[in-house]
Amino acid sequence: MTDVAVTGANHPAAPGGVARLLEPLPGPGLRGHLERFGTPPRKVDLIAELQASGLRGRGGASFPTAVKLAAVAGRRRPIVVANGTEGEPLSAKDKILLVSATHLVLDGLALAAQAVGATDAVVCVERTATRVIAALEGALAERAAARLDRVDVRIAGTPSRYVVGEETALVHWLNGGDAKPTTTPPRPFEKGVNGRPTLVQNVETLAHIALIARFGGAWYRTLGTAEDPGTTLVTIGGGVARPGVYEVEQGSGLVAAMRAAGLPGGPPPAVLVGGYFGTWLDPASVAEAPVSVAGLRHLGASLGCGVVWALPADVCGLAETARVARWFADQSARQCGPCLNGLPSIAAALDAVVAGKRSADALAHLQRWAGLVVGRGACHHPDGASRLVQSAVEVFGEEIARHARRGPCKASSAHALPVPAGGSWR
Amino acid sequence: MMRLAVDWIGCKGHGLCAELFPERISLDEWGYPIIDDRPIPPALEAHARRAADACPTLALLIRMESLTGR
Numbered sequence: 001m002t003d004v005a006v007t008g009a010n011h012p013a014a015p016g017g018v019a020r021l022l023e024p025l026p027g028p029g030l031r032g033h034l035e036r037f038g039t040p041p042r043k044v045d046l047i048a049e050l051q052a053s054g055l056r057g058r059g060g061a062s063f064p065t066a067v068k069l070a071a072v073a074g075r076r077r078p079i080v081v082a083n084g085t086e087g088e089p090l091s092a093k094d095k096i097l098l099v100s101a102t103h104l105v106l107d108g109l110a111l112a113a114q115a116v117g118a119t120d121a122v123v124c125v126e127r128t129a130t131r132v133i134a135a136l137e138g139a140l141a142e143r144a145a146a147r148l149d150r151v152d153v154r155i156a157g158t159p160s161r162y163v164v165g166e167e168t169a170l171v172h173w174l175n176g177g178d179a180k181p182t183t184t185p186p187r188p189f190e191k192g193v194n195g196r197p198t199l200v201q202n203v204e205t206l207a208h209i210a211l212i213a214r215f216g217g218a219w220y221r222t223l224g225t226a227e228d229p230g231t232t233l234v235t236i237g238g239g240v241a242r243p244g245v246y247e248v249e250q251g252s253g254l255v256a257a258m259r260a261a262g263l264p265g266g267p268p269p270a271v272l273v274g275g276y277f278g279t280w281l282d283p284a285s286v287a288e289a290p291v292s293v294a295g296l297r298h299l300g301a302s303l304g305c306g307v308v309w310a311l312p313a314d315v316c317g318l319a320e321t322a323r324v325a326r327w328f329a330d331q332s333a334r335q336c337g338p339c340l341n342g343l344p345s346i347a348a349a350l351d352a353v354v355a356g357k358r359s360a361d362a363l364a365h366l367q368r369w370a371g372l373v374v375g376r377g378a379c380h381h382p383d384g385a386s387r388l389v390q391s392a393v394e395v396f397g398e399e400i401a402r403h404a405r406r407g408p409c410k411a412s413s414a415h416a417l418p419v420p421a422g423g424s425w426r
Numbered sequence: 427m428m429r430l431a432v433d434w435i436g437c438k439g440h441g442l443c444a445e446l447f448p449e450r451i452s453l454d455e456w457g458y459p460i461i462d463d464r465p466i467p468p469a470l471e472a473h474a475r476r477a478a479d480a481c482p483t484l485a486l487l488i489r490m491e492s493l494t495g496r
Contacts, residue, residue, distance in 0.1 A: 183433045183434070183435050335434070335435045337437060337438075338456070338458055372460075376434060378433075
């Protein structure tokens with residue numbers, strides 16, 4: 001490893017195009033990173049710049065980043081957690097970012113720590129993601145050799161569970177417990193890791209922070225919309241020729257993004273936006289959908305963690321949703337009654353709809369249960385399952401009628417959506 | 427202003443709350459409370475407190491909110 005001299009002398013220009021975060025793999029070492037972006041500024045009113053930038057969290061909840069930092073800043077002995085767990089099976093953007101722009105994420109972590117007065121931090125990554133962990137270890141060693149950071153950073157390898165990335169679950173696991181959500185309040189910003197005020201930020205959010213700290217909130221707004229400024233990472237998959245992670249301008253067209261990923265021919269029969277916590281969109285909605293939080297909200301959808309999955313023509317969206325509904329039930333932490341009971345009931349009802357058995361009854365039960373689980377848990381796991389299933393009922397109405405008449409279709413056995421088995425809670 | 431909330435991890439579905447405060451609490455088919463989220467008028471506050479005190483797992487929570495919001 002070569003030592004890198006850290007000087008404050010270089011001030012490269014801000015990135016001009018849409019590719020603000022993503023570097024070709026493998027990402028640059030520390031020297032290349034600093035040549036491209038310059039050293040992280042020591043003196044910047046980060047919270048003010050974040051406020052001006054309008055940056056919102058990219059882990060799925062879209063919470064204003066400045067507000068989150070301000071809630072922790074000034075509290076006694078805070079700690080920062082970089083959340084790269086990415087439990088969403090269709091999402092790859094956090095892992096790709098951690099390998100391609102490792103130093104940008106670590107800059108953001110150091111800057112966020114500096115802004116809230118934290119002297120230590122943890123980067124959380126799924127422990128099976130060995131390539132990501134190796135990239136982080138290498139980058140941290142480079143930064144230590146260059147004495148770049150004033151914050152101690154350690155890496156924590158998390159269990160492979162969907163809810164592990166939920167803030168309170170992650171904090172509970174870091175404190176030695178199961179990776180299951182806990183009752184709020186207290187929220188992590190009040191009482192988190194070892195009882196300390198804890199700032200949990202998604203790794204993509206941290207990478208944006210690293211750019212905003214350098215180039216300012218006004219620069220950040222030179223792309224995107226007033227409500228959703230800047231760029232965002234999306235993971236595009238399903239029926240496209242070049243599935244992968246793309247950086248797109250917020251407010252740009254969903255169809256254009258899928259075309260860039262090699263969407264062939266006409267619009268797909270449906271698109272799943274936001275991942276398993278997300279919403280199916282019908283072709284009419286897809287045609288007008290922008291890639292932005294506010295734009296998708298108008299269509300009753302959410303960008304979530306940026307998953308865009310085009311349903312291939314030879315795959316049954318109804319049967320795929322049923323498999324995911326079963327997976328949601330299996331992934332439940334089984335702590336809260338409505339989730340513990342409701343999700344298996346919803347999955348069974350959807351299985352019956354796919355099988356075309358007593359479909360009308362099953363559908364009535366399904367819709368009642370999907371309404372019943374919302375807002376009745378320590379976390380939003382049941383809310384996500386409910387949203388997905390209800391959107392499937394809306395978008396796949398014709399398929400539901402067809403299954404009721406003829407039973408499962410040929411495309412029902414495609415098994416296109418991944419449903420990874422649940423691992424350890426520790 | 428008084429509102430009811432549930433600690434969903436703590437709640438084990440004993441159902442006493444719905445017995446004691448049927449004006450605002452019913453049970454779903456699995457025995458877990460369905461809370462009417464409207465603020466509780468002063469006349470019903472004693473019922474709400476009684477239901478919260480009777481919960482075996484202390485999972486029925488009373489939240490006092492100022493009128494200016496949280």
